[in-house]
Amino acid sequence: MRFGSVQPEFDSQHPDKMFLKHRTIPFFVFCTGAAVLIIEVLAIRILAPYYGNTIITVSSVITVVLFALSFGYYVGGALADKHPHVKLFFSIIVVSGISIILMHASAITFLPTVGYKLSLIYGPLLFSLFLFFVPSFLLGLLSPFAIKLQKLQLPDIDVGRVSGQIFFWSTLGSIVGSLSAGFILIPHFGINTIVFGTGVFLIVIGMAALLRHKVSPLFICVGAAILFFGVAHYTQSSVTLPIPYKGAVVYSADSSYQKITVLDGEYKGRPARFLIQDRNLSAAQYRDSADPGDLAFNYTKYYALYTTVNPQPEHALMIGGGAYSVPLALLATVPNVNIDVAEIDPFIYDVGKSYFHVTDNPRMHNIIADGRRYLHDTATSYDFIFSDAYASYLSTPDHLTTQEFFQLAREKLSDNGVLVANVIGSLNPKTQNFLLSEIKTFKSVFPHSYFFAVESPDFSKVQNIIFMGTKGDTPPDFNILKNNEALSYISIKLIDINKLDLANHPLLTDNFAPVEYLLSKELGNLQ
Secondary structure, eight states: OOOOBOOOOOOTTOHHHHHHHTTHHHHHHHHHHHHHHHHHHHHHHHHHHHHOSOHHHHHHHHHHHHHHHHHHHHHHHHHHHHOOBHHHHHHHHHHHHHHHHHHHHHHHHHHHHHGGGSOTTTHHHHHHHHHHHHHHHHHHTHHHHHHHHHHHHOTTSOHHHHHHHHHHHHHHHHHHHHHHIIIIIHHHSOHHHHHHHHHHHHHHHHHHHHHTTTOOHHHHHHHHHHHHHHHHHHHHHTTOOOSSOOSEEEEEEEOSSOEEEEEEEEETTEEEEEEEETTEEEEEEETTOOOTTOBSSGGGGGGGGGGGTOSSOSEEEEEOOTTOHHHHHHHHHOTTOEEEEEESOHHHHHHHHHHSOOOOOTTEEEEESOHHHHHHHOOOOEEEEEEOOOOBTTBOOGGGSSHHHHHHHHHTEEEEEEEEEEEEEOOOTTSOOHHHHHHHHHHHHOSSEEEEESSOTTOOSOEEEEEEEESSSSOOOGGGGGGOTTTTTHHHHBOOGGGSOOTTSOOOOSSOOOHHHHHHHHHHHHO
């Protein structure tokens, strides 16, 4: 394919055509700038089902994309000086679109089989390099190329002004791409559709520009073949389920926050329905029982700890909805309780109504809000707060782990209120770990606090740990639970905090909460 150079020209008979000509390059820079940020935002979502939506995943994606862009800027500048041709510029756009489709195909092919085999610490970085480096590098080639081409078209304008215009349109495109990904694309389309659509869009606009410059038919045929290949893989991707759980998928969709999957399978020898958020098995409900109190996961049964302090709460708050198992059980147990559920993802409530027997109840109010923000804004005083926003070991919201969060929750408790929280971690004392830091942090706010190991206090691997803190001075009466079949053995689950050396474990605050770092050290010690 031969590339023709750009020559400065001005058509005095058609100034409007010249006006559009000088804005052709900024238009393409705007489009490719938007594509960069769309891919960067989606890259985090693509990796999240395998490695969690953690700071490690985010840092890996940003590092690789920035490195690829910087390398692309350097190479693109040298290439533009040597071959300042519009055909090459538009060809790079086409190849960028092709690389995005190939990236999409590679993710579909390799992530489900290899993704779970790599470390949670290094896996995100390795797969970011494998999947996102090439598309980002190719898109990075375009900005210096655009500056060179625009300067050739506008020889009377200084290079500083030309550079400023190009960077303006590129950055503006990135802003639009970032906002559209978060506010429009992800809430309304699946990740597969967005990635595939971005690649196709770049191929189409690049090909459209090349057709005006008599590009080689062979190049067009290759692009069309890649496009067909991408369509085939896109069709297959719609039935791909990248999660390590067996069963029949009854629902799968991408929300603004995560990939949500509902799966029918078996649990403890009984038919069950599971809720999976990204790669996290977050909730389950038995399909052979209509009893809300027939809870599947053992840790959810610990919600009944509230009865040891205030058996008849009037106002309760659930931070995190999941399959709404605990709210439904509480509604069935306490006739006069009013329950607020703070769930940040609006899809979760709709999924609950469609697949987990959640019904509209005047005593249960679903609130689309972050749990901590809701606690700050509400004037309601609660007798019972149950926090289960830690979807898994890989998805621990930092702002719900700190001393300030627990202080806020304590302030919203009634005089005889109780906070119960589900936390995931390990009691292994051989290294700094998140769980021991969290226990230390919780105790600093709740002098009257109790901790229960769902598996066993002697179990050193990752397990659910139930935190319980009371605002009043009256100690809980655990004898109340002797008739509770699930919790009648509560005494052997109680962790003796006096046996834990918490001195060397950091207190978690809004200023210092290295949650992912502590989790990674803990995980490395357990492997």
